[in-house]
Amino acid sequence: xxxxxxxESASGYGLFIAxxxxxxxxxxEAVRSSVSDLNRFGKVVKLAAFSPxxxxxxxxxxxNAISEGQxxxxxxxxxxxxxxxxxxxKKPKFSLGMAEPKLGSHIHEVTKIPCQSNEFVLELxxxxxxxxxxxxxxxxxxxxxxxxxxLGHSYSRAKVKFNVNRVDxxxxxxxxxxxxxxxxxxxxxxxxxxxxxxxxxxxVKIVNDNYLYAKVAKYVEDKSQLSEDHLAGLTDIxxxxxxxxxxxxxxxxxxxxxxxxxxxxxxKQFAQRVMDLAEYRKKLYDYLVAKxxxxxxxxxxxxxxxxxxxxxxxxxxxxxxxxxPSSTLQILGAEKALFRALKTRGNTPKYGLIFHSSFIGxxxxxxxxxxxxxxxxxxxxxxRIDCFLEQSTTAFGEKLREQVEERLDFYDKGVAPRKNxxxxxxxxxTVDNKAGDEPMADVNGDANEGPIxxxxxxxxxxxxxxxxxxxxxxxxxxxxxxxxxxxxxxSKNExxxxxxxxxxxxxxxxxxSKSEDTx
Numbered sequence: 001x002x003x004x005x006x007x008e009s010a011s012g013y014g015l016f017i018a019x020x021x022x023x024x025x026x027x028x029e030a031v032r033s034s035v036s037d038l039n040r041f042g043k044v045v046k047l048a049a050f051s052p053x054x055x056x057x058x059x060x061x062x063x064n065a066i067s068e069g070q071x072x073x074x075x076x077x078x079x080x081x082x083x084x085x086x087x088x089x090k091k092p093k094f095s096l097g098m099a100e101p102k103l104g105s106h107i108h109e110v111t112k113i114p115c116q117s118n119e120f121v122l123e124l125x126x127x128x129x130x131x132x133x134x135x136x137x138x139x140x141x142x143x144x145x146x147x148x149x150x151l152g153h154s155y156s157r158a159k160v161k162f163n164v165n166r167v168d169x170x171x172x173x174x175x176x177x178x179x180x181x182x183x184x185x186x187x188x189x190x191x192x193x194x195x196x197x198x199x200x201x202x203x204v205k206i207v208n209d210n211y212l213y214a215k216v217a218k219y220v221e222d223k224s225q226l227s228e229d230h231l232a233g234l235t236d237i238x239x240x241x242x243x244x245x246x247x248x249x250x251x252x253x254x255x256x257x258x259x260x261x262x263x264x265x266x267x268k269q270f271a272q273r274v275m276d277l278a279e280y281r282k283k284l285y286d287y288l289v290a291k292x293x294x295x296x297x298x299x300x301x302x303x304x305x306x307x308x309x310x311x312x313x314x315x316x317x318x319x320x321x322x323x324x325p326s327s328t329l330q331i332l333g334a335e336k337a338l339f340r341a342l343k344t345r346g347n348t349p350k351y352g353l354i355f356h357s358s359f360i361g362x363x364x365x366x367x368x369x370x371x372x373x374x375x376x377x378x379x380x381x382x383x384r385i386d387c388f389l390e391q392s393t394t395a396f397g398e399k400l401r402e403q404v405e406e407r408l409d410f411y412d413k414g415v416a417p418r419k420n421x422x423x424x425x426x427x428x429x430t431v432d433n434k435a436g437d438e439p440m441a442d443v444n445g446d447a448n449e450g451p452i453x454x455x456x457x458x459x460x461x462x463x464x465x466x467x468x469x470x471x472x473x474x475x476x477x478x479x480x481x482x483x484x485x486x487x488x489x490x491s492k493n494e495x496x497x498x499x500x501x502x503x504x505x506x507x508x509x510x511x512x513s514k515s516e517d518t519x
């Protein structure tokens with residue numbers, strides 16, 4: 001049987017025929033020894049046909065189809081034209097070897113061409129890959145490497161671009177940047193306070209907010225020039241006229257030293273930088289809220305956007321978070337404390353990142369662990385819904401949040417919460433009512449009638465089987481008072497009449513007949 005080998009290169013499809021297979025006996029070790037020598041390998045494997053790709057885009061499409069185990073129309077036409085034709089009703093006298101078993105199964109299903117993929121074929125492909133530039137004529141040195149490099153870049157770029165699971169990467173980067181900005185804004189604000197306090201130390205006690213302090217420092221600049229004319233501007237910044245008057249009075253009797261104009265310019269510029277960072281932090285937070293509502297709306301509705309984003313970033317992705325059990329999600333972020341407790345045989349931590357949720361803070365000290373366990377359970381449900389649900393909705397997250405609120409009331413006041421099954425049924429009904437139209441509701445109603453009728457049939461069957469078992473038990477009880485001979489006759493008659501008697505009834509009757517014989 002002839003063996004053809006299909007090789008998918010970066011420049012096109014190559015079909016090779018293996019001659020003299022009987023001589024090497026399909027031994028992989030013999031093929032390995034002959035691969036390095038082109039003269040010996042060239043006698044065994046020869047090029048039958050070659051079909052180059054039309055363009056780089058065509059090469060990318062063919063590569064994507066091969067990676068998914070699908071046969072394209074171009075590959076099918078190439079195989080049908082180059083391989084020997086098989087008459088109807090006869091088995092083909094050749095087989096096609098390839099590297100991908102999935103692609104081989106798809107080719108066999110569509111074209112009925114026998115395909116194989118084993119170690120022998122892989123060794124042949126290794127030799128073809130090594131000497132491919134020698135088999136193809138008019139192939140300049142370096143062209144194959146350029147084609148491989150270009151196809152590899154485009155294939156990797158397409159895989160990264162269309163990877164649905166990496167959409168949450170924006171959330172991970174945003175929450176990292178938000179935490180960094182919080183630290184930077186706080187440290188820079190303290191630097192502004194220390195720097196400007198040499199000139200106006202009384203302002204620190206009057207204005208507590210960092211952003212407002214930087215804004216006032218930029219507006220005031222030199223305290224000696226502050227007068228009643230600046231009252232309107234200070235009132236707009238601070239938002240309180242009394243506080244603005246207090247700033248003006250403190251500036252008149254300030255104990256701070258005077259600064260040179262160059263120092264005041266530097267303080268003003270640095271205060272402007274801090275204000276810009278604070279404003280950018282607000283915009284980044286709004287961006288994070290919008291992205292969380294798109295990627296994980298139910299998790300954001302349950303536990304908040306910031307805590308939900310921290311959970312996703314710590315797990316690596318939303319898919320990884322959905323794979324985590326609730327026990328892992330509960331202590332996510334407290335790994336050091338967990339391993340320290342395991343090492344010292346102490347108490348393990350009760351909560352990790354979910355401690356920043358408002359529910360844990362509202363619970364009493366006695367119920368914080370219970371609340372963390374219950375909240376982690378609901379967070380795992382919400383993350384799985386967000387990961388695997390196709391349509392975006394916050395209905396599940398809102399109902400899960402209501403369940404957590406009910407659990408808090410149960411711990412504090414003893415009010416019994418609703419069951420999870422009832423809550424999920426109500427959510428599904430509301431989602432179906434919102435998504436479905438009136439004709440869809442009719443179709444769903446017709447579809448629901450089928451399972452109900454099937455359930456009724458099953459219930460009837462169970463009732464009939466129970467009645468049959470009761471009848472057999474009654475027959476066994478009534479037969480106790482009779483003689484053994486009559487029982488044997490009856491058992492014979494019942495065996496002839498009943499098609500499928502119960503095995504338990506047989507065992508009982510045999511035991512009873514033996515006991516009566518001994519009596």
